[in-house]
Amino acid sequence: MMGDQRTKDDARCNAALAALAKGDKGGLDVIYRTYGRMILSAAYQIVGTTEDAEDVLQDVLLRIGESPSRYTPDSNPRAWVMAITRNVALNLAKKRGRDLPLDEVASGEISHPSREGVEESAILQVALASLSEEERLIVNLKTYAGLSHKEIASVFGISEDSAQKRYQRAIEKLRKYFL
Numbered sequence: 001m002m003g004d005q006r007t008k009d010d011a012r013c014n015a016a017l018a019a020l021a022k023g024d025k026g027g028l029d030v031i032y033r034t035y036g037r038m039i040l041s042a043a044y045q046i047v048g049t050t051e052d053a054e055d056v057l058q059d060v061l062l063r064i065g066e067s068p069s070r071y072t073p074d075s076n077p078r079a080w081v082m083a084i085t086r087n088v089a090l091n092l093a094k095k096r097g098r099d100l101p102l103d104e105v106a107s108g109e110i111s112h113p114s115r116e117g118v119e120e121s122a123i124l125q126v127a128l129a130s131l132s133e134e135e136r137l138i139v140n141l142k143t144y145a146g147l148s149h150k151e152i153a154s155v156f157g158i159s160e161d162s163a164q165k166r167y168q169r170a171i172e173k174l175r176k177y178f179l
Contacts, residue, residue, distance in 0.1 A: 006146060012030055013077040014074060015030075017071045018073055028065045040054065056088050079152075082145065135173070
């Protein structure tokens with residue numbers, strides 16, 4: 001079910017990027033509505049603040065709007081957008097002179113966390129802090145953004161096997177904290 005929606009979303013964004021390349025700026029709204037939360041989430045993992053993540057989102061949309069012809073039609077719009085997001089966020093983090101964040105990948109907000117939930121969240125934060133920035137981002141892209149290993153490989157410019165192995169190593173490191 002989720003895969004069907006994702007396929008539809010990607011097809012819609014593929015068409016939106018084609019429309020953008022022909023001058024139809026309405027396609028940018030489709031990209032925003034479809035991938036906006038994913039962009040914010042991935043950006044936040046790198047820049048560490050909501051305000052900077054929002055700046056990354058705006059910059060990503062500007063870059064897409066200014067040069068949609070850089071996208072190869074009928075390829076993978078999700079991976080292409082995430083590659084742009086990663087680059088923009090890393091550039092902003094460097095510009096701000098920040099170390100990359102060591103906070104958790106994406107805990108979401110818990111309205112009334114239980115004592116056990118708070119303890120688990122603290123353990124998760126420690127576990128995630130032990131990962132490198134690349135490992136945290138790979139876990140985020142796979143687990144929360146739903147990218148495949150092939151899409152992650154495209155974002156990082158590595159082979160699909162390397163993306164899968166890096167993800168597996170990161171997950172193994174996280175498992176050690178929960179044993």
